[in-house]
Amino acid sequence: MPTVIVKMFEGRSLDQKRALVKKVTQAVSETINAKEEAIVVMIEELKKEDYASGGILAADK
Amino acid sequence: MPTVIVKMFEGRSLDQKRALVKKVTQAVSETINAKEEAIVVMIEELKKEDYASGGILAADK
Amino acid sequence: MPTVIVKMFEGRSLDQKRALVKKVTQAVSETINAKEEAIVVMIEELKKEDYASGGILAADK
Amino acid sequence: MPTVIVKMFEGRSLDQKRALVKKVTQAVSETINAKEEAIVVMIEELKKEDYASGGILAADK
Amino acid sequence: MPTVIVKMFEGRSLDQKRALVKKVTQAVSETINAKEEAIVVMIEELKKEDYASGGILAADK
Amino acid sequence: MPTVIVKMFEGRSLDQKRALVKKVTQAVSETINAKEEAIVVMIEELKKEDYASGGILAADK
Numbered sequence: 009m010p011t012v013i014v015k016m017f018e019g020r021s022l023d024q025k026r027a028l029v030k031k032v033t034q035a036v037s038e039t040i041n042a043k044e045e046a047i048v049v050m051i052e053e054l055k056k057e058d059y060a061s062g063g064i065l066a067a068d069k
Numbered sequence: 070m071p072t073v074i075v076k077m078f079e080g081r082s083l084d085q086k087r088a089l090v091k092k093v094t095q096a097v098s099e100t101i102n103a104k105e106e107a108i109v110v111m112i113e114e115l116k117k118e119d120y121a122s123g124g125i126l127a128a129d130k
Numbered sequence: 131m132p133t134v135i136v137k138m139f140e141g142r143s144l145d146q147k148r149a150l151v152k153k154v155t156q157a158v159s160e161t162i163n164a165k166e167e168a169i170v171v172m173i174e175e176l177k178k179e180d181y182a183s184g185g186i187l188a189a190d191k
Numbered sequence: 192m193p194t195v196i197v198k199m200f201e202g203r204s205l206d207q208k209r210a211l212v213k214k215v216t217q218a219v220s221e222t223i224n225a226k227e228e229a230i231v232v233m234i235e236e237l238k239k240e241d242y243a244s245g246g247i248l249a250a251d252k
Numbered sequence: 253m254p255t256v257i258v259k260m261f262e263g264r265s266l267d268q269k270r271a272l273v274k275k276v277t278q279a280v281s282e283t284i285n286a287k288e289e290a291i292v293v294m295i296e297e298l299k300k301e302d303y304a305s306g307g308i309l310a311a312d313k
Numbered sequence: 314m315p316t317v318i319v320k321m322f323e324g325r326s327l328d329q330k331r332a333l334v335k336k337v338t339q340a341v342s343e344t345i346n347a348k349e350e351a352i353v354v355m356i357e358e359l360k361k362e363d364y365a366s367g368g369i370l371a372a373d374k
Contacts, residue, residue, distance in 0.1 A: 100150040
């Protein structure tokens with residue numbers, strides 16, 4: 009704890025994920041006073057056909 | 070917001086997903102007085118080997 | 131299954147929740163061919179201080 | 192209800208999943224007095240590149 | 253990891269929660285070969301007005 | 314999208330939440346090339362009696 013879940017579209021590179029979890033961990037640590045080693049980040053990737061806003065799939069926009 | 074997550078078995082067609090997000094968005098908008106364009110729907114698909122009720126995998130039923 | 135999670139701001143009445151779960155269940159049933167009795171809806175309410183877009187809390191907008 | 196979500200690294204066999212959902216269902220049933228047939232378990236598998244602790248991906252450890 | 257989320261109706265005692273997390277942790281550890289100290293369990297409590305099956309709130313059943 | 318969910322113990326101040334969502338939004342924006350205004354952050358607070366590691370509630374540690 010804290011545990012952070014990032015839902016984003018698929019397609020990011022391993023380097024982008026590496027940077028994402030590092031920076032998000034630092035951001036959480038600095039602002040809510042949690043040790044970095046206690047912070048967990050999970051990434052959940054979605055396809056464009058599995059996300060909609062306004063009733064329309066991202067795949068159709 | 071509102072944000073709706075639909076967990077369902079994999080295997081639905083793109084047309085079914087298209088109809089699903091449209092109708093769910095309308096249902097939420099009408100009943101809790103939210104603008105359609107502010108409503109997000111995410112679909113998460115599960116395999117039959119990743120879902121159980123009564124302690125038994127759907128894949129074994 | 132399917133299982134639907136609706137995340138929304140707190141403050142809706144019991145009648146709104148009643149209508150919400152009924153209409154969402156119908157919307158899911160009609161569009162992906164699932165029996166109504168198998169559909170589960172869970173509501174998760176958030177405070178305005180627990181939701182942000184663009185880096186700004188809803189409580190501050 | 193209750194509904195249990197197990198997030199774990201990918202790679203477990205079907206037999207391990209079968210045992211997991213059975214034992215977890217029993218554990219929940221015994222301790223909080225819920226009927227086994229009402230208990231749902233969902234498994235969500237993560238890749239090692241989608242999980243980090245201490246700001247470092249499991250894939251890099 | 254693994255991380256287990258248990259969604260259940262509110263109202264269980266602290267002793268029930270204590271037993272729940274202990275037994276669930278053991279069940280996960282034994283069946284998927286994970287160390288107990290690496291297993292996390294989170295409990296999320298729902299009100300009966302925030303859960304529906306078949307389009308009807310648990311509060312109305 | 315992206316949508317970030319931060320699960321943490323209850324008790325942080327409004328100022329800490331304000332800083333948290335701002336910094337996390339910047340961290341996501343910079344590393345995966347997403348516009349800040351498209352990024353959503355939701356905070357979910359847990360009690361110490363609703364979180365366990367190693368089978369022991371945080372409330373008992």
